[in-house]
Amino acid sequence: MNGNGDGPVVVAADVARRYGQGETAVDALRGVSVEIERARLTAVMGPSGSGKSTLMHILAGLDKPTSGTVAVAGTEITTLGDNELTKLRRRHIGFVFQFFNLLPMLNARENITLPLTISGEKPEDGWVDKIVGDVGLSDRLSHRPSELSGGQQQRVAIARALVSKPTVLFADEPTGNLDSTTGNEILELLRRSVDDYGQTMVMVTHDARAAAMAHRVLFLADGQIVRELGECNAHRILEVLEEIAA
Amino acid sequence: MISVSLRGLLGRKLRAALTGIAIVLGVAMISGTYILTDTIDRAFTTLFTESYAGTDAVVTGRGLDISIDGESPPNPPVDASLLDTVRGVEGVALATGTVLDERNTKILTAEGKAVSSEGAPTFGFGIDTAPELDQFNPLNVLEGRWPASADEVVIDVGTADDQGYSVGDMVEISTLQPKRSFELVGVAQYGSLDSLGNASFAVFTIPAAQELLDRQGQYDAISVAANEGIAEDELVAAIEPVLPDTAKVVSATAEAEDQVDEVNEFTAIFRYFLLVFAGIALFVGAFVIFNTFSITVAQRTREFATLRTIGASRRQILGSVILESLVIGFAASLIGLGLGVLLAEGIEGLFRALGVELPTADRVFAMRTVIVALVVGVGITLAAGLFPAIRATRVPPIAAVREGATLPKSRFAPFVPWVAGIAVLVALVVLARAMFTDELGTADRLLSIAAGVLLLFLGIAMLSSHVVRPLAAVSSPIGRWAAFAFAVLFWPLWLLPYWLMRYGAWGPGSAARRVGAFVGGALLNPLVALVVLVMWLRRAVTSWVPEWPAEFPGVVPDRVAARTGGENACRNPSRTAATAAALMIGIALVAFIATLTNGMKVSNREAIEEQIAADYVVTSLDGYTPFVAAAGDALAASAVPELVTSVRSDGGLVDGNSAEIGGIEPDAIAEAYVFDWREGDESLLATLGTTKAVVSSNYAEDHDVAIGDEVTIRSTADRTAKVTVVGTFEPPPFYPLLESVNVSRELFDSLYDRPRNRWTWANVAGEPDDGDRARMEQAIAGFPDTQLETREEWIEREDADFNQFISFLYVMLTLAVFVSIFGMINTLVLSVYERTREIGMLRAIGMTRRQVRRMIRQESIITALIGAAVGLPLGIFLAALVNRALAEYDIRFAIPWVQLVVLTIVAIVIGILAAIMPARRAARLDPLRAIAYE
Numbered sequence A: 001m002n003g004n005g006d007g008p009v010v011v012a013a014d015v016a017r018r019y020g021q022g023e024t025a026v027d028a029l030r031g032v033s034v035e036i037e038r039a040r041l042t043a044v045m046g047p048s049g050s051g052k053s054t055l056m057h058i059l060a061g062l063d064k065p066t067s068g069t070v071a072v073a074g075t076e077i078t079t080l081g082d083n084e085l086t087k088l089r090r091r092h093i094g095f096v097f098q099f100f101n102l103l104p105m106l107n108a109r110e111n112i113t114l115p116l117t118i119s120g121e122k123p124e125d126g127w128v129d130k131i132v133g134d135v136g137l138s139d140r141l142s143h144r145p146s147e148l149s150g151g152q153q154q155r156v157a158i159a160r161a162l163v164s165k166p167t168v169l170f171a172d173e174p175t176g177n178l179d180s181t182t183g184n185e186i187l188e189l190l191r192r193s194v195d196d197y198g199q200t201m202v203m204v205t206h207d208a209r210a211a212a213m214a215h216r217v218l219f220l221a222d223g224q225i226v227r228e229l230g231e232c233n234a235h236r237i238l239e240v241l242e243e244i245a246a
Numbered sequence B: 001m002i003s004v005s006l007r008g009l010l011g012r013k014l015r016a017a018l019t020g021i022a023i024v025l026g027v028a029m030i031s032g033t034y035i036l037t038d039t040i041d042r043a044f045t046t047l048f049t050e051s052y053a054g055t056d057a058v059v060t061g062r063g064l065d066i067s068i069d070g071e072s073p074p075n076p077p078v079d080a081s082l083l084d085t086v087r088g089v090e091g092v093a094l095a096t097g098t099v100l101d102e103r104n105t106k107i108l109t110a111e112g113k114a115v116s117s118e119g120a121p122t123f124g125f126g127i128d129t130a131p132e133l134d135q136f137n138p139l140n141v142l143e144g145r146w147p148a149s150a151d152e153v154v155i156d157v158g159t160a161d162d163q164g165y166s167v168g169d170m171v172e173i174s175t176l177q178p179k180r181s182f183e184l185v186g187v188a189q190y191g192s193l194d195s196l197g198n199a200s201f202a203v204f205t206i207p208a209a210q211e212l213l214d215r216q217g218q219y220d221a222i223s224v225a226a227n228e229g230i231a232e233d234e235l236v237a238a239i240e241p242v243l244p245d246t247a248k249v250v251s252a253t254a255e256a257e258d259q260v261d262e263v264n265e266f267t268a269i270f271r272y273f274l275l276v277f278a279g280i281a282l283f284v285g286a287f288v289i290f291n292t293f294s295i296t297v298a299q300r301t302r303e304f305a306t307l308r309t310i311g312a313s314r315r316q317i318l319g320s321v322i323l324e325s326l327v328i329g330f331a332a333s334l335i336g337l338g339l340g341v342l343l344a345e346g347i348e349g350l351f352r353a354l355g356v357e358l359p360t361a362d363r364v365f366a367m368r369t370v371i372v373a374l375v376v377g378v379g380i381t382l383a384a385g386l387f388p389a390i391r392a393t394r395v396p397p398i399a400a401v402r403e404g405a406t407l408p409k410s411r412f413a414p415f416v417p418w419v420a421g422i423a424v425l426v427a428l429v430v431l432a433r434a435m436f437t438d439e440l441g442t443a444d445r446l447l448s449i450a451a452g453v454l455l456l457f458l459g460i461a462m463l464s465s466h467v468v469r470p471l472a473a474v475s476s477p478i479g480r481w482a483a484f485a486f487a488v489l490f491w492p493l494w495l496l497p498y499w500l501m502r503y504g505a506w507g508p509g510s511a512a513r514r515v516g517a518f519v520g521g522a523l524l525n526p527l528v529a530l531v532v533l534v535m536w537l538r539r540a541v542t543s544w545v546p547e548w549p550a551e552f553p554g555v556v557p558d559r560v561a562a563r564t565g566g567e568n569a570c571r572n573p574s575r576t577a578a579t580a581a582a583l584m585i586g587i588a589l590v591a592f593i594a595t596l597t598n599g600m601k602v603s604n605r606e607a608i609e610e611q612i613a614a615d616y617v618v619t620s621l622d623g624y625t626p627f628v629a630a631a632g633d634a635l636a637a638s639a640v641p642e643l644v645t646s647v648r649s650d651g652g653l654v655d656g657n658s659a660e661i662g663g664i665e666p667d668a669i670a671e672a673y674v675f676d677w678r679e680g681d682e683s684l685l686a687t688l689g690t691t692k693a694v695v696s697s698n699y700a701e702d703h704d705v706a707i708g709d710e711v712t713i714r715s716t717a718d719r720t721a722k723v724t725v726v727g728t729f730e731p732p733p734f735y736p737l738l739e740s741v742n743v744s745r746e747l748f749d750s751l752y753d754r755p756r757n758r759w760t761w762a763n764v765a766g767e768p769d770d771g772d773r774a775r776m777e778q779a780i781a782g783f784p785d786t787q788l789e790t791r792e793e794w795i796e797r798e799d800a801d802f803n804q805f806i807s808f809l810y811v812m813l814t815l816a817v818f819v820s821i822f823g824m825i826n827t828l829v830l831s832v833y834e835r836t837r838e839i840g841m842l843r844a845i846g847m848t849r850r851q852v853r854r855m856i857r858q859e860s861i862i863t864a865l866i867g868a869a870v871g872l873p874l875g876i877f878l879a880a881l882v883n884r885a886l887a888e889y890d891i892r893f894a895i896p897w898v899q900l901v902v903l904t905i906v907a908i909v910i911g912i913l914a915a916i917m918p919a920r921r922a923a924r925l926d927p928l929r930a931i932a933y934e
Ligand SMILES: Nc1ncnc2c1ncn2[C@@H]1O[C@H](COP(=O)(O)OP(=O)(O)OP(=O)(O)O)[C@@H](O)[C@H]1O
Pocket: A019, A020, A026, A027, A028, A046, A047, A048, A049, A050, A051, A052, A053, A054, A055
């Protein structure tokens, strides 16, 4: 695994994010501090517009906070230049999108190995095959994304995120665009990668059952972390969500 | 990463191909130009080296150092006795004398008119064809034998083939003597050259040539071969001392090089002239590429962002877009290079259509052609793709998660209008400096003009995105009504037969009805049957099924479709502006030429009408090379005209400077030519004698000559005369018909051995009529190189010649217009692709296919009209600018309204044509698929 030591992989301190200026400014995050622990699945929940996606983007270095600091694998990322950020993304960060974001002209295999192609690394022997096997795509490798179902596309996306063994993997509503059966399969897959490879993962979800598979659940409301739960069942999570909404 | 971007390119084949075409045509023009001019160069180089292969030195007369418009008169002949002198020189193995005249030998057609050479030389040779002297003879007899007596001739194979003459025929040839009939005893070619272009030659025996070409006891050249082991230079040194002052000797190598250089200079000009059009096409191509890349980069925002999130660096994004332009540029350049071979044939054919034969030999495909074509093609693609590539690197990773993410505004966007404004200003300053100051050399001046125009086009293109909205608003109704008008025009001839034939091929109903419909359609327009046949074949071969029922063709304009199309045109003003800019360049250049040349035609007519009072004019067939003076005398001898006066013309030195010298008839010229005296008056003419001259005011000013000054005239025959300037006149600067220095014909004839007329003018008593004319034509019938025209016919022929040249320019500019059409198609295809969902939605809520097509077409027409709206005024403005710069020629400025209207209609047609394919693609989109499309 990348990243050294046993401490948290991602540390955010007092992160605030404001969109726009003046009268119409929106405070999407107002002082969020959080630590993401190694080899654990952390779920982020909260009402729509509570700032979940914004937090994810900032933790993943896709966006910069208005104030506060974020460290990934020990590196402070809010002040990094574009080149260092690119290097950081290659080594430490994986991302799974709600809309898959596959490259239409590449087949499944090429999409999966794309991060390695980009960084110019040679995949470890058997690693790609192992991932492909684990996500259950062995017989679909030569298909283009347009020839795959939504669930298969998301499997390709997950394999793509795992292939470079990132220190932390972010997934923003990875099942948001899928039916519930397919969604469950995807969730299983994500959870398994945490268990089997020790992959650190942060996942935004609206689905309490999904969150129930996490080691830890963070609740966001109005741009702040308002509650936190350890491993628990879906019922409990729904209760907390209702509390927050009230 | 390389493979990723190549795969991307493969996924966009159509777009890549359409982008590539922007470069293909320009590169083809470059390679075609080089192939053609290299071939001409090669032809002449071979010709000259071959013709001097057996020669070591050449003795000729020593000509004066005269150069008028870069051309020097041929060397004068030497005395024939010099041949024996040269033969006596130590080291000379062999020598022979040759008669060679470049312009007085005209082979006649069966109808008795001279074969037109369009200004190319018409050689008359007198060659000693004794076998032992064969090494000097540049000609090879292909059929028959060399002439052996004075009434035999050999002519070039090209002319023989064209005119259908074969060995044994009698061929009429006119020379400095009246035309005469010769027996054709052989056909020959120059060296190994298939064709000399328009040039022709006739070979006589030496005594015959000397007599026919007025060179009794003279040779034009003595060719010398040295004994074994004697170098050319040694031979030259040995001969030099025995020559009189009037002769000179040069080594054969030097002579060949001289002639090669002369030709190369001409082909270089020709080459640059053609390359200008390649440059224009490439410049337009650069716009198209820039635009296409900008659009594709914008459409791929999300893809780039995704690549960024999975670790691609900015440099990699930049690299992948640049690699795409590199591949497109390289592939397009390769295709263009190959296409150049065809284009070379095309240009040659174009010239042939204009009556200009280019010399032919095997096509020369030089390494330089390959390198220049590839470097320029790839270079321009890269340059045009660079800015969009840089913008692609500005896509932030976060755009991967934003729905409908667009390319962030360029950091320079706010400065664009300023930059554009400054570019226009700088362009105007550069242009003004190039046109209105004297300190620049020709090359600098042309370069500045090119740079200025380029910059002006760029600046205007950048600014034009701000006027897209108002222009679109104005164009919209024009486009709608134009489309309506065209639909009505084409309804019976195109739309209806097409529908009928499709019905016949695939429609329902009885066999009789279907056959009837098909036959009816085919009768209306058989051409459309071809289209339907292709559809039928396609159906038979592929899985494609033609759609039926097809909408019955209608012409009623559709407001909704037109309005939506108009709105679409304004949606992305900078995209529309860049697309229109490509067309704007072509239109501006055509408008420029049309306006400038229209003024020239008006000036030409005015200049002739101002100067000429004569009813008839005699010129040589091509209208500009001087003709045998005897023709004028023959007309004068006729009883028909009341008055005949000729103007002699030849080059010479006046006080040591090259000048055209004219010989006028003092007692008659004023009846035919209207002098605009500056100093002096008509009464002066009677006093000219052999000691006085009248000069044009321009000449007087340029050479600081005043009334009463004495100037020395030296003719090409090396005789001199001192004359006093007694008067100055001011001819219209655009087309002065008299030379700048004019002496009496008497003096002129004493200065030149073979005087020639530039004009012979004739007046008849009363109104000119056909009977007079026929009798006058009869009088000069012995001079087949001449033609008699009325003043009006003369003006019209000059206009026609000029029109031909203008049409040639237009044809060459079509290339650039073609490129811009592909640019328009490309933009439309990309827009349709981008709006797939939207079009699907429009279809789903009830828009018909026809409405979709009309919507796209309207957008296209508006884009084309914007191009015209910016291009036309720009072209007129440039014409006005050049007109001012050429003020010394006093060219009228006359806007050719009719042509400009035609040009606007052409723009509309271009808009309609460009929309055909994209509109069909849009109309074919399946509404359901289009909506589901991600
Ligand atoms: N680019 C942006 N510009 C302006 N405001 C934004 C932008 N992105 C998000 N916001 C605002 O910030 C707030 C938080 O948005 P965010 O996308 O993080 O919410 P979310 O918790 O992910 O919601 P959802 O569950 O609907 O995805 C919202 O009020 C949103 O309107």
